[in-house]
Amino acid sequence: MSADTSAEWFDPDTTTFGDRLAGARELAGMTQEELAKRLGVKEKTMDDWENDVRDPRAMRLSMLAGLLNVSLLWLLTGEGDGPGDPGVATSYVRGGIQLMEEIREISVQMKLNAERLVRVEQELNELLRADDAGAA
Template identity: 80%
Template sequence: MTAETEEKWFDPEATTFGDRLAGAREMAGMTQAQLAKRLGVKKKTMDDWENDLRGPRAMRLSMLAGLLNVSLLWLLTGEGDGPGEPGIANSYVRGSHQLLDEIRAISAQMALNAERLARVEEELHALLKDDDDGAA
């Protein structure tokens, strides 16, 4: 970061989504690989997000905000509760709304995974039935 961007790294006029994501991740003391693993995405995906090549979907945005202890609004626009200034300890504590958002995001992911598991299980049962029918 240059002196100017270091001074204004959180300014909504001076930063992109990727800048805010990278800054908040660094403030949280995580590497790209660590955050990617916690989100269930590839490190390349995290790199693309931080370089503004593409952005996360809504569910991942909510999870990112929760994991990085920033508001969703700040992550998207630079306004709202951010991680504080670089090099300064952050006393941000997630409030009930942020915790509820994270619970909703986790619940949505679990529901999607449950549906996916059911589809795979049905497919496996169909394959096993076909194998049993073919062997008879």
């Protein structure tokens, strides 16, 4: 968003989800890389969302709204609580609901990673046993 267009970046009739996401992110003072890292997604995923190539899942939508200090309704439709006046960085303060949702998401990711670790460890042990049997 250039300085020339910052005052008129949001038109509820023409902006897309990606436009609102990119605008709110910039007003929050974050780069794509920073927001992607906070959400636990790749920068390419963030770029796809902002360019309306793909849409985030419900949990990520909720996290985005919390991180950008906008309502979920505004992010999806352009109606409701937006990011405030252009040029003024929004707060990163999130409510308890958003924090609990993020904790749940992290918990799910940790469980999946723990299960994956067990599978990989078992596969490695089987491979090592096969190598030991072949060497004997």
